[in-house]
Amino acid sequence: MIFGEKNVDTPICWGMVGGGRGSQIGYIHRSAALRDFNFELVAGAFDIVPERGIEFGENCHVAADRCYSDYQTMFEAEAERPDGIQAVSIATPNFTHYEIAKAALEAGLHVYCEKPLCFTSEQAEELETLVKKSGKIMFVSYGYAGHQMIEQARKMVENGDLGKIRIINMQFAHGGNNVAVEKKAASQAWRVDPKKAGPAFSMGDVGTHMLYLTEAICPQLHINRLMCTKQSFVEGRMLEDNAMTIMEYDNGAIGYIWSSGVNAGEQFGFRIRIIGEKASVAWDAEKPNYLSYEVQGESPRMLSRGNSYLYPEALADDRIGGGHPEGLFEAWSNLYTKFAIAIDRCEKGKAVDFWYPDIHAGVLGVKWVEKCVESADKDSAWITF
Template sequence: MSKLTWAMIGGGKGSQIGPTHRISAGLDGHFHLVASALDADPERGKAFAIDLGIAPERAYGSWQEMLEEERDRSDRPDLVTVATPNATHYEITSAFLTAGFDVLCEKPLTMTTQEAERIVAITRETGRVCAVNYGYSGYPLVRQMRAMVAAGDLGRIRLIKAEFAHGFHADAEEADNPRVRWRYDPAQAGVSAVFADAGIHAFHMACFVSGQAPREVSADFASLVGDRQLEDDAMLNIRLDGGALCRLWTSAVAIGRMHGLTLQVFGEKGGLSWQQQHPEQLLFTPLGGRTQILERGDAGLSAEAVRASRIPIGHAEGMPVAFANIYHDLADVLRAKKAGRAPDPLALHYPTAEDGLLSMRAIAAAANSAGSGGRWTDI
């Protein structure tokens, strides 16, 4: 089976997310990195691309140059990953989709709901794939949760408790650090900071696992450090269309919380609990019964969890492997498109442009709600 070709925009030397994408895309041998525009500094981006093994003529100084040169090649990339700052996602993603490329965009998909609506429209007009990197949904036991909920193991879902709280922006002395400051600047981050940056992962996971879409939100945003224009702590109540209620807390000032992505799902017949910092175990408590520990890689898990696991039980997998499951899904879908056949149904769990649009609507609604004293606001 030949490898698919892959290109990357952003994620250059020193990037926080770039190495994770390169590890994840290559983990299963599906993708070969053939072209890139890795850095806002053209020469630095070209040099790093050559260090990664990309041919000099396909190491570009800008995404515009890459688009111009790659669009008419017979061996153009099968997938383009966009891992640039948030404010550039719409322009780059829409340009590559329109030119006929399939795209994986880092979250958030865009800065506004209107931009996200346009991205969805482009994917429908062109038939291209546009995925959004809510990579934590690739964890095997998160997919096990989704499968158990869908199978009715918990009965009707009543309540979801979702968190993504850390303390890395709690130091007031660091408030002017450029790596921190931009996240609280509306011109660069949009209408929300910590919810759009961290809490949106918990939001997506709650919808992904429950299989329910959000209807309305009541939100409280707080800026607790310095004179930040956007929130560094948020609490949201979200009513889902299947009748469940989601309580979501996200924070960047929770000192002592290292990562803090957790999800608990409570139904009529049982409850589930998962933590990203301990991703190899899922706690399942049936009504009236004792708590059971489900281990990744164990026998008897769902087909979704089995497909997402690579190494034997007792040997920890991690975040790059979760992201790799998104790339694995996309590889299956892209190969099926090339062959003119239907993809494996288990490959269709990757987050789509529609998921990205839903997230942008949730961010806008939450910001509106917070600005009106927590008024319930339609999503």
């Protein structure tokens, strides 16, 4: 259980690029990083508009001389300070991740980067090489993986509670982009612009989350090949707003990911069901405190967060005990706490002996999008992964 006691000797000096006022994801980064007292927000280049970012930083209690107009100035100036930032989070649109992450690693920082990591496998592999060379910690922001019941599902799979895994059925299919919302909101416009979003919209935006959940819950499975079909239902969109991907794994299992922004009427539509030869588990991101556990021939069970029947690894992430709801903010905090512990161990030359969404997960996400697009463009041909 987490009590908020220190995980690091002194809070890690932390900065942010992006995530300013009006951004979708900036606040949850700050809330998650600051919740367990492992980080101190001391610097930032929070906005593409410098004046707005500087004003925003000051409103977040960042000292005026450490609110920067851009990330290059921030990395340079912070490197000169004895109390300069040790870690940075990147919460900017997709097309900026590669260059900002590269500059951060070259500046000797630990990095927490939003997904999708970048546009191409070449860029992703270059970042992976840089991470290895620098010896720094890099997390990719697959926040749903921090939920306690995801850890529970992982342990259940590992301990054979489901038997050999046969099928993984996933969807992140919401209705929020069923009309051209990008014409009204700048924060939606970049998402459907190939120059700014990358080679995909819905697959990069939401599908990669599902891909990572499979890696988190079933790390033993590796994709052999995949096939994909994609559509742009809303007129004028250059990127897909709906895609369906089937994946074959090396143990004979099969997986399916429905990535969509046009599932009209569905608020979020984020669900995963893992089917083994004797039982299944199912999880819904809108009811994250529960994991359905169904053994063939037995009455279905609903496992609930914070209870002693869960695996200790899942209970380790608990913050308040069963019954009280936890949610996405706690899940992200769990990952940021792991980020802090990983940084601490790394700085002390100790091994990081727990799983987290690492640079390799980022590389796989980029490669998955690439292969999906390749398959869809070849009339849904099977593509070796």
